[in-house]
Amino acid sequence: MTAPRPAARNEVRADIHTLATPLVRLANEPYYHATGDEVEVFAAAAGSRLPVMLKGPTGCGKTRFVEHMAWRLKRPLVTVACHDDLTTADLVGRYLIVGDETVWMDGPLTAAVRAGAICYLDEIVEARKDTTVVIHPLTDSRRALPVEKRGEYIEAPPDFMLVISWNPGYQSVLKEMKPSTRQRFVALDFDYPQADTEARIVVHEGGVDADTAQKLVKLGGLTRKLKGAGLDEGAGTRLLVHAAQLIASGMAPATACTAAIARPLADEPDTRDALDDLIRAVF
Amino acid sequence: MSERKLFAHELEARLDELLLLSLRQRSAAEPAALLEALPRETQDRVLHWAGVAAQTSDDLGWLIASLAAERASGLGAQLDDWVRAGLDAYDRSGLAATRKALNEFAETHAARVRHSQEGIDFATVEGRLSRFLQALDGRALKLASGPKAWTDSETLWLPERLDVAPDVVGNQRLYKVMAALLWAQTRFGSFNIDPEPELELWPDRERGLRWFAVFEAMRLEACIGVELPGLARDIALLRGPWPGKLAAVAESLARPRATAADSLACMAELRRVGAGDTPIIPHIGVMDPVAARRVRAARIARELAVVRRALNVIAATDTKPGAAENSDYPPLAAEGELQVPDPQADLLALPPAAREAAKSLMQDLGELPPEALHAAGPGAWQPVDGGDESMTPGVTTQPDAFYDEWDYRRGSWRHGWCHLYEMTAPVGRHEWVDEVRTRHAHLIRSIRRRFEALRGEDKPQKRQFDGEEIDLDAQVDARADRMSGAEPSPRLFIHRRRIERSLAVMFMVDMSGSTKGWVNDAERESLVLLCEAIEALGDSYAIYGFSGWTRTHCDIYPVKRFADRYDAATRQRIAGIEARDYTRMGVAVRHLSGLLMRQNTRHKLLVTLSDGRPDDYGDEYRGRYGIEDTRRALLEAREKGIRSYCVTIDRHGADYLPQLYGPAHYSVIDDAKKLPQKIAEIYRKLTG
Numbered sequence: 001m002t003a004p005r006p007a008a009r010n011e012v013r014a015d016i017h018t019l020a021t022p023l024v025r026l027a028n029e030p031y032y033h034a035t036g037d038e039v040e041v042f043a044a045a046a047g048s049r050l051p052v053m054l055k056g057p058t059g060c061g062k063t064r065f066v067e068h069m070a071w072r073l074k075r076p077l078v079t080v081a082c083h084d085d086l087t088t089a090d091l092v093g094r095y096l097i098v099g100d101e102t103v104w105m106d107g108p109l110t111a112a113v114r115a116g117a118i119c120y121l122d123e124i125v126e127a128r129k130d131t132t133v134v135i136h137p138l139t140d141s142r143r144a145l146p147v148e149k150r151g152e153y154i155e156a157p158p159d160f161m162l163v164i165s166w167n168p169g170y171q172s173v174l175k176e177m178k179p180s181t182r183q184r185f186v187a188l189d190f191d192y193p194q195a196d197t198e199a200r201i202v203v204h205e206g207g208v209d210a211d212t213a214q215k216l217v218k219l220g221g222l223t224r225k226l227k228g229a230g231l232d233e234g235a236g237t238r239l240l241v242h243a244a245q246l247i248a249s250g251m252a253p254a255t256a257c258t259a260a261i262a263r264p265l266a267d268e269p270d271t272r273d274a275l276d277d278l279i280r281a282v283f
Numbered sequence: 284m285s286e287r288k289l290f291a292h293e294l295e296a297r298l299d300e301l302l303l304l305s306l307r308q309r310s311a312a313e314p315a316a317l318l319e320a321l322p323r324e325t326q327d328r329v330l331h332w333a334g335v336a337a338q339t340s341d342d343l344g345w346l347i348a349s350l351a352a353e354r355a356s357g358l359g360a361q362l363d364d365w366v367r368a369g370l371d372a373y374d375r376s377g378l379a380a381t382r383k384a385l386n387e388f389a390e391t392h393a394a395r396v397r398h399s400q401e402g403i404d405f406a407t408v409e410g411r412l413s414r415f416l417q418a419l420d421g422r423a424l425k426l427a428s429g430p431k432a433w434t435d436s437e438t439l440w441l442p443e444r445l446d447v448a449p450d451v452v453g454n455q456r457l458y459k460v461m462a463a464l465l466w467a468q469t470r471f472g473s474f475n476i477d478p479e480p481e482l483e484l485w486p487d488r489e490r491g492l493r494w495f496a497v498f499e500a501m502r503l504e505a506c507i508g509v510e511l512p513g514l515a516r517d518i519a520l521l522r523g524p525w526p527g528k529l530a531a532v533a534e535s536l537a538r539p540r541a542t543a544a545d546s547l548a549c550m551a552e553l554r555r556v557g558a559g560d561t562p563i564i565p566h567i568g569v570m571d572p573v574a575a576r577r578v579r580a581a582r583i584a585r586e587l588a589v590v591r592r593a594l595n596v597i598a599a600t601d602t603k604p605g606a607a608e609n610s611d612y613p614p615l616a617a618e619g620e621l622q623v624p625d626p627q628a629d630l631l632a633l634p635p636a637a638r639e640a641a642k643s644l645m646q647d648l649g650e651l652p653p654e655a656l657h658a659a660g661p662g663a664w665q666p667v668d669g670g671d672e673s674m675t676p677g678v679t680t681q682p683d684a685f686y687d688e689w690d691y692r693r694g695s696w697r698h699g700w701c702h703l704y705e706m707t708a709p710v711g712r713h714e715w716v717d718e719v720r721t722r723h724a725h726l727i728r729s730i731r732r733r734f735e736a737l738r739g740e741d742k743p744q745k746r747q748f749d750g751e752e753i754d755l756d757a758q759v760d761a762r763a764d765r766m767s768g769a770e771p772s773p774r775l776f777i778h779r780r781r782i783e784r785s786l787a788v789m790f791m792v793d794m795s796g797s798t799k800g801w802v803n804d805a806e807r808e809s810l811v812l813l814c815e816a817i818e819a820l821g822d823s824y825a826i827y828g829f830s831g832w833t834r835t836h837c838d839i840y841p842v843k844r845f846a847d848r849y850d851a852a853t854r855q856r857i858a859g860i861e862a863r864d865y866t867r868m869g870v871a872v873r874h875l876s877g878l879l880m881r882q883n884t885r886h887k888l889l890v891t892l893s894d895g896r897p898d899d900y901g902d903e904y905r906g907r908y909g910i911e912d913t914r915r916a917l918l919e920a921r922e923k924g925i926r927s928y929c930v931t932i933d934r935h936g937a938d939y940l941p942q943l944y945g946p947a948h949y950s951v952i953d954d955a956k957k958l959p960q961k962i963a964e965i966y967r968k969l970t971g
Binding site for chain 1: 410411412414415417418419459463510511512513514517745759760762763764766767769926968
């Protein structure tokens with residue numbers, strides 16, 4: 001048996017480069033159906049170099065909207081899914097050791113600032129409060145990111161834009177956004193689209209016929225009436241699209257809705273059974 | 284008599300003796316072998332009946348003995364009735380008929396047993412059905428069990444048990460379809476027309492009502508089919524095809540624009556040609572239009588008042604020059620025409636509860652009546668007048684604190700207006716909490732489990748000055764910093780510690796006179812469940828009751844201070860929470876916010892448990908004045924960093940809640956009995 005060959009330095013460097021933040025450049029237009037003046041407001045905020053906050057229930061199209069706007073504004077996009085273990089170093093960057101050398105690795109926020117990209121911090125309230133303060137200097141007139149470890153002060157180029165999202169429907173007192181953070185952003189309220197618009201989205205994204213899409217939207221509407229009565233949230237458009245995609249692949253509608261809508265939404269038996277009854281009632 | 288079971292040879296001997304079998308060349312070995320397996324009591328019953336039957340005829344005795352040996356275990360307590368049925372048949376038609384009657388009785392009984400095993404209780408489907416109904420369109424409906432399936436247009440009553448279908452799934456489906464049809468009666472206008480003029484023409488009113496229910500079921504099934512085709516399919520499967528002569532009527536009532544008037548027209552036609560009895564269809568309940576229309580009339584009056592009040596608030600809050608300075612400005616504008624938004628054109632102009640009331644009115648009347656668009660007078664909402672002299676405390680001591688109150692009419696404060704007293708909380712029966720804990724033991728266990736999961740395990744805190752483990756990431760960073768010439772951080776360890784939620788919660792419990800009865804019981808039970816749950820979490824919490832009688836006697840009852848433990852004394856004070864006087868809420872919010880601010884925690888939460896809006900003796904605090912003062916008090920709390928949340932049991936008066944608490948910061952529970960189950964879940968969501 002032979003011992004494994006130690007990695008050569010250049011291979012390690014290559015490995016490190018795979019850790020670098022990916023800057024997504026969207027070549028094709030991500031489908032997004034505007035329901036109000038959100039496109040104009042976002043474009044105006046981008047033109048005025050103002051950060052934007054998107055508020056709305058889960059699965060109603062916030063992330064897709066950011067992708068669409070990144071494509072429309074022809075800027076690269078960096079997305080960070082926030083969580084409670086996210087540290088400042090995770091956002092800004094850190095030194096890594098390669099052999100007996102150190103290599104600085106930009107975090108996603110720093111990479112976005114350097115590249116003049118849109119940095120999208122999804123579900124910002126999930127992150128620790130001491131982590132999110134790092135964005136403050138980027139959201140006021142300074143538009144800069146201090147990188148203490150390197151003694152660097154990166155001024156953001158005109159194309160850099162910070163976008164955050166959160167769901168005000170979460171009632172947790174422990175997951176509130178501080179006024180000092182909130183008041184730095186231009187805010188856009190998102191909600192589920194009107195039924196006919198939502199049906200068009202489901203047809204386009206899910207690949208089903210209009211009748212099936214309308215039934216899925218009807219089902220979505222029924223589940224949303226259970227918010228606070230067994231469900232934290234009703235089914236978002238995303239879930240309806242998932243169900244549509246399963247149906248388009250040949251699955252029976254009721255089975256698809258159970259797998260893509262009912263089971264992800266509820267564990268509690270009464271609520272789960274009621275969702276099954278609703279699926280059976282609609283299809 | 285010995286209690287041991289008889290063995291086969293003993294049974295054989297006894298049967299031989301009773302039936303003289305040896306003389307007739309018969310052997311009792313086979314039935315004796317079967318009887319050996321039965322309990323002694325059953326063996327004795329069989330021997331007894333074999334003897335009784337043998338007195339009529341030896342052959343009858345043998346038949347009873349041999350069949351009883353086969354059937355007794357299945358018949359159980361029905362054994363005596365089974366034998367009597369056989370003896371009756373013998374008296375009527377002889378031995379052959381006896382065998383047939385005994386077998387039929389046994390089969391029927393077995394089928395009934397099978398059915399009752401497949402039957403289900405209402406309690407097993409209640410949660411599932413209530414959620415199902417809540418998701419459907421139309422006004423919110425309550426669900427209850429009763430002897431028959433019917434609705435008064437606000438509550439759906441369903442049978443306490445169903446064992447009609449041959450299996451559990453079938454019975455569950457029957458419950459669902461019954462509930463759906465009753466929902467459809469309220470949703471698609473079965474009670475929007477008075478059937479009495481037609482019913483009076485029927486010689487048998489009950490039969491007329493049964494036909495009305497059948498015709499409405501035909502019409503409603505079609506209405507359901509438009510929105511929920513799957514549900515309509517379930518209904519059609521359950522009822523089977525309509526009898527031939529009714530198929531044409533069913534088709535005509537399935538027209539898209541058919542109404543209850545068309546069902547009455549079908550009744551009139553049937554009356555002319557002569558009505559037989561209705562077909563038996565399992566999912567069609569009974570109709571009581573008199574009760575339903577009485578409830579409907581009360582609802583219309585109530586909801587008209589809610590809509591008009593809301594329009595009034597909109598009108599009154601329009602900026603009028605000098606309105607704020609006018610101290611005579613009444614809480615609610617006088618009756619008359621006002622320039623208000625047209626709710627038919629834009630329901631969104633109304634607050635949520637008024638919007639629901641407007642939708643409900645349109646469901647009952649087809650449109651918003653013109654009088655809904657007029658400004659309201661004092662409104663329909665009247666508090667329970669707790670004018671019991673014995674409850675009025677004599678004010679003999681100095682108040683513990685004075686609080687300012689906000690007068691929106693003046694646009695200024697009334698300084699030192701409210702006199703606050705911290706009273707001694709009364710104690711209740713110490714056994715009461717134990718009873719609640721026993722009654723809800725299962726719920727408490729599951730809540731505690733969920734809350735413990737919320738607390739989580741010890742969490743590794745990275746990059747600490749000291750700790751139980753070395754933080755490799757920090758070591759790597761420090762080494763990298765050192766090599767790059769930077770100052771390395773000394774935070775190189777992982778310390779495992781319990782997550783500090785850093786949360787203090789104040790529960791402000793409404794002890795107004797209107798909470799007397801169910802609401803008060805529900806509040807107390809909820810607090811027991813909450814305490815059990817929060818103890819598992821380790822959050823800091825306090826419970827204070829509030830009540831009062833005018834601004835000079837605003838009372839606060841400390842049930843559990845932050846420093847108190849959840850011990851026997853606290854439990855007795857929870858048991859002692861009782862309905863008292865009125866709810867001058869602003870002063871209670873201010874006082875309890877102050878107590879909450881003394882807690883050295885990062886998050887602070889004020890949760891109000893209430894059954895209605897702010898109100899006090901006399902007219903001043905009622906209506907907009909009280910709401911504005913309370914809203915101001917909650918805003919002050921908010922400015923101090925206190926989050927407020929309200930859980931209210933007030934189905935018809937919750938229109939003020941969005942004004943007070945903002946969207947997503949309140950829960951309306953339509954039934955006090957549900958509060959204990961819901962409260963822990965609400966708390967989990969609030970602090971999860």
